[in-house]
Amino acid sequence: MFQIREANLADVSGIADVHIKSWHATYRGIVADDFIDNLTPSWSEQRWTKVLRDADTTTLIYVATNQAERIVGFAVGGRERDGDPNYDAELYAIYLLKECQGQGVGRRLVSNVARGLLGQSLNSMLVWALKDNYPARKFYTTLNGKAYRRRMFDIGGISYADVSYGWDNLSSLICD
Numbered sequence: 001m002f003q004i005r006e007a008n009l010a011d012v013s014g015i016a017d018v019h020i021k022s023w024h025a026t027y028r029g030i031v032a033d034d035f036i037d038n039l040t041p042s043w044s045e046q047r048w049t050k051v052l053r054d055a056d057t058t059t060l061i062y063v064a065t066n067q068a069e070r071i072v073g074f075a076v077g078g079r080e081r082d083g084d085p086n087y088d089a090e091l092y093a094i095y096l097l098k099e100c101q102g103q104g105v106g107r108r109l110v111s112n113v114a115r116g117l118l119g120q121s122l123n124s125m126l127v128w129a130l131k132d133n134y135p136a137r138k139f140y141t142t143l144n145g146k147a148y149r150r151r152m153f154d155i156g157g158i159s160y161a162d163v164s165y166g167w168d169n170l171s172s173l174i175c176d
Contacts, residue, residue, distance in 0.1 A: 002105050004112050007061040007074060009052050014071030015063065016044035022095035030132045035156035051076070060116040064096070064105045072100040077113035080126065086148075087166050089117045091127035106139060107175055114173035124168050128153070131161035140165040143173060 007015065020039050027036055055061060056078075064073035073096035080090040091113055096106050117125060126148060129136040141147075145165030153162040167173060 003065050007063045012048050015048045015074050019044045025098045062112045072097045075109035075113050087124045087126040089122040089125040111175045114170040118170050126164045126166040128162050128164050131163050
């Protein structure tokens with residue numbers, strides 16, 4: 001049984017742990033090993049402290065916790081950042097520990113972000129995924145996201161192909 005709730009500053013350590021473990025499990029073989037090997041818990045904690053502290057009211061951050069109240073995943077969303085004319089919101093990030101995937105937790109995190117965005121009168125959303133991150137891309141298509149456009153994205157000084165998926169109606173992502 002997993003619970004979804006809004007994140008707060010006390011969650012930084014758990015979010016950072018999921019962030020680092022997810023990058024190691026997901027992006028090894030996709031992103032340069034040097035970059036992944038240099039991701040540290042302290043770097044991630046600093047990053048997420050800043051995100052949580054500086055988040056405006058339009059940025060939504062949710063965590064998924066297990067029965068022991070340990071954070072096992074998180075999702076972040078808000079207004080679309082690049083001025084895309086077709087989508088007004090964006091799922092900035094979603095990370096879930098590998099052992100918790102395939103249990104509906106990711107779907108529930110996305111649902112909470114979508115519900116929060118609808119509450120801000122935002123109606124459509126896109127998300128970006130690295131082209132070679134096939135599990136994430138499959139997850140977005142399972143949620144009926146439609147492939148939208150491509151771009152090159154810089155990570156650690158190296159460009160990678162990025163693919164976006166979009167939902168024209170956020171209501172379609174609401175579950176439970």
